[in-house]
Amino acid sequence: MVDTAASSYAFALADVANSNGTLEATIADVEKVDCIFSDPTVQSFFANPTISPEKKQEVLKEIASSSELQPHTTNFLNILVDMGRIDIIEDIVKEFEVCYNRITGTEVAVVSSVVRLETQDLAQIAQSVQRLSGAKNVRIKTVIDSSLVAGFTIRYGPSGSKLIDMSVKKQLDEIAAQLDFSSIALA
Structure with a gap:
């Protein structure tokens, strides 16, 4: 069963993207994020509790820049790091796709x-x-x-x-x- 938090986060991101007219760009961002976080090294880095949130934010900034993510997608990832929920990113990606498909x-x-x-x-x-x-x-x-x-x-x-x-x-x-x-x- 999919995490209800993942569903809530995905819906929030889809809502922002839909309201600011960047739904297509955001689905492209989400696919990039999915690809990046499917790497076990990236997963273990962000799941590691001994690495400070600041260091994780630094790495996220580099990822966002090199992947050319939308500002709201970058902010979204930062919120997940701040809230300690970056660990459910795979579920959020799946749920975002469901939201995107429903909206479009x-x-x-x-x-x-x-x-x-x-x-x-x-x-x-x-x-x-x-x-x-x-x-x-x-x-x-x-x-x-x-x-x-x-x-x-x-x-x-x-x-x-x-x-x-x-x-x-x-x-x-x-x-x-x-x-x-x-x-x-x-x-």
């Missing part, structure tokens, strides 16, 4: 493939998901999954409940299911 009428589609798909292929997938879901916008997240053999899968809808499976793995599984060799005794 966006459907997220996770496309898994063996190789990186071309931009035009992803655009066609986005159009198909938009048509199927009725969403105003579609954001594509890509995942590389070598177990698919070839082809791709698309997962969208509430909690990824809808699946379009165009993978070779699925086709192989279906063929294997049709070929029931259980009654054959091997010599």
